[in-house]
Amino acid sequence: MSHEHDPAVTEPPADSVRALEELRVSEERFRTLLSNIPGAMYRCGFDSNWDVEFISDNIESISGYPASDFIQSCVRTFASIIHPEDRRAVEQTVEEAVARGKPYVLEYRIVGADAGIRWVYEKGQGVLGPEGTVLWLDGAIFDVTERKLLQEQLAKQAFYDSLTGLANRTLFHDRADHALARVTRSGNGIAMLMLDLDRFKVINDSLGHHAGDDVLVAVAKRILTSSRTSDTVARLGGDEFVVLLEEDATEENAITAAERILGILREPFICQGHEVSIGASIGIAFTDSVGVSSTDELLRDADAAMYCAKGRGRGRYEVFEPSMHSRAVQQLELTTELHRGLERGEFVLHYLPVWELADRTLTGVEALVRWNHPTRGLLPPIDFIPAAEETGSIVALGNWVFEEACRQVKTWGDAFPGRSLTVSVNISTRQLFDPDLVNRLRTALDRNELDPCSLTLEITERALMQGVDETRQRLGELKALGVRLAIDDFGTGSSSLGYLREFPIDELKIDRTFVRGMVEDPQEGPMLVRAILGLARALHLDVVAEGIELPEQLTSLRESGCGMGQGFFFAEPVVPGEIDFLLGQRSSARPQAVDGASLKQEDLPLAGYSM
Structure with missing residues (x-):
């Protein structure tokens, strides 16, 4: 049956159809508009749960949850995904802004469906009814995680060292400034520990800068683990670190911290498969509420103390004293003068003869540097070598x-x-690992048409142990050149006999303390020297005894079978013309012994400084 003309079945009015179509188109446009907005638009109640009446689909790309989960809190409330640490602050901000009739602007964290943390930016405003009551909240939420991460990265670059992750100079300065401000109010002092690595340049020169970076990272970790959580550890640049002590910054605690750091840095580092040893020198400076110093002044004081520690042997700490400033200024002036002295040719060599003990024949010389300073006269090595190092x-x-x-x-x-x-x-440690050393030696030997075996390079035990693998490689290069290699001051260091066998050494130089002990301790002294001589014979090494000053020492060395020696009993270090005279004598002529009363302390060979 047809209803074509049934009055009960009526068509909707054309106006209604158009209105419905316009509404559909409008909603479609609205949804399209919302989908193209990077954030999520919402309307929610002004209550404790913020029941959501509407939220756009983009909330799913932000939170991982579909919009339908939040509508009328059918599955979860939006408040439930706000990070617990941020929830109360968000509530307070919204309540205060609405109470003042102002928009609210927020940045906070949410916990997404994948349990990941996202940062969001939210802006909204309360919609008021006729009586001024809040009907609902309208607003928008945007994902700003990438921007926040970028800000954190930029902040980290601005305030943290990119290599080690420690605080950098800027952040350290800021924290120290605030600590000093608290000192003024509380009267409690603070302490600074300035730390500089010893022999770090050797690692860079021998293994390369990547290896050096690895060591710096490892050093930073060790300093952090040996410091308290209340301390600030920073890298100022290069191989220079600083520690700020604020809590209980007594001298006793600062010294304990320095000793703890020194101890942990003495342990070897494994770097690119190599075992390397470095160490550090530390300067300590303090302040209190009386005459509070600035951060720069404290750093300057700690730096002066650190350089004092280096000058007194390294691998130690020194507490700042006002007199250190004048020494630091003198050191700076000396460094400038040293460079100028090299340019002006103010340095000279004196030569300490080496003798065959059996017949006192001159067999060689040791070159010892002196500085003919224009105003201070002839300076021994101890007066300038530490600054040069x-x-x-x-x-x-x-x-x-x-x-x-x-x-x-x-x-x-x-x-x-x-x-x-x-x-x-x-050869100093730095020079031993200088990349140009071998080429410079080859050039010097070729220029003077010398047999390489006429040149002996003396290296201390301490220098040999700075990085065994690197040392072995460098000594192999020097040996291939043809020069002779000697261990200076043998017996005073910590070299292993196993390493001694592996290194291509030609000669041992018995330290003067053993020679002196042969007379001072007639029982054990000669026994120790004979042990060294026996070791040398087993390894087919030549031996030179250093520091022979008494005839009794010469006699005991001869009886022990020592072949060569040097010392003031025979002759002091002399200018080249005096060696001319000795070479002109018959080989059997006995050189004139030096009167013991004429010996000068500054002329005695210095461990590590007798160049």
Whole structure:
């Protein structure tokens, strides 16, 4: 049956159809508009749960939950996904803004469906009814996680060291400034520990800067683990670190902290498969409520104390004293003068003869550097070598020493063709690992037409143990060049006999303390020397006894079977012309012994400084 003309079935009015279509189109446009907005638009109640009346679909891309989960709190409330640590602050901000009739602006964290933390930015406002009551809240939420992470990264770059993750100079300065402000109010002092690594340049020169970076990261971790959580540890740059102590910053606690750090840094580091040893020097400075210093002044004081620690042997700490400032200024002036002295040719070499003990024949010399200072006169090594070591100018000075020594040996060879003479030169740790050392030596030997075996490089036990693998490689390169290698001051260091067998060493130099002990302790002294001589014979090494000053020492060395020696009993370090005279004598002529009363303390060979 057809209802085509049934009055009970009526078509909707055209106006209604158009209205419905317009509403559908409007809703579609609204949804399209919302979907193109990166945030989620919402309307929710102004209650404790913030029951959501409407929220756009984009909330799913922000939170991981579909919009339908939040509508009328059928599954969860929006408040439930706000990070617990931020929830109360969000509630307070919204309540206060609505109470004032102002929009609210928030940044807080939410916990997403994947349990990940997201940062959101929210802006909204309460909608008021006729009587001024809040009907609902309208607003929008945007995902700003990437921006927050970028801000955190930029902040970290601005305030943290990119290599170690420690506080950088800027952040340290800020924390120290605030600590000093608290000192003014509380009267409790603070302490600063300035730390500089010893022999770090050796690692960079021998293993490369990537290895150096690895060591710096490991050092930072060790300092952190040995420090209290209340302390601030920072890297100021290079191999320089600083620790700020605020709580219980007594001298006793600061010294305990320094000793703890020194101890943990003495332990070897494993770097790129190599075992390396470094150590550190630490300067400690304090302040209190009386005459509070600035951060820069404290850093300056700690720095002065640190350099004092380095000058007194490294691997130790020193507490700042006002007199250290004048010494620091003197050190700076000395460094400047040292560079100028190298340019002006103010350095000279004196030579300490080496003798065959059996017949007192001159067999070689040891080159010892002196500084002919324009105003202070002739300076011994102890007055300038520490500064040269610290500033790195020891490499340039050391290069000049072996080049001048080679030139002088060439001069003696031309003047006395019938006499062969070897020259020994001390090599510092920094110079040993200088990348240009081998080439410079080769050039000096070639320029003077010298047999490489006429040059002996003396290296201390301590230098040998700075990085065994790197040392072995460098000594192999030097040995391939043809020069002789000697261990200076043997017996005073900590070298392993196993390493001694592995290194391509030609000669041991018995330290003067053992030679002195042969007379001071007639029972054990000669026994120790004979043990060293026996070891040398087993390893086919030559031996030179250092510091022979008494005839009794010479006699005991002869009886023990020592072949060569040097010391003031025979002759002091002399200028090249005096060696000319000795070479002109018959080999059997006995050199004149030096009167013991004429010995000068500053002329005694210095461990690590007798260049």
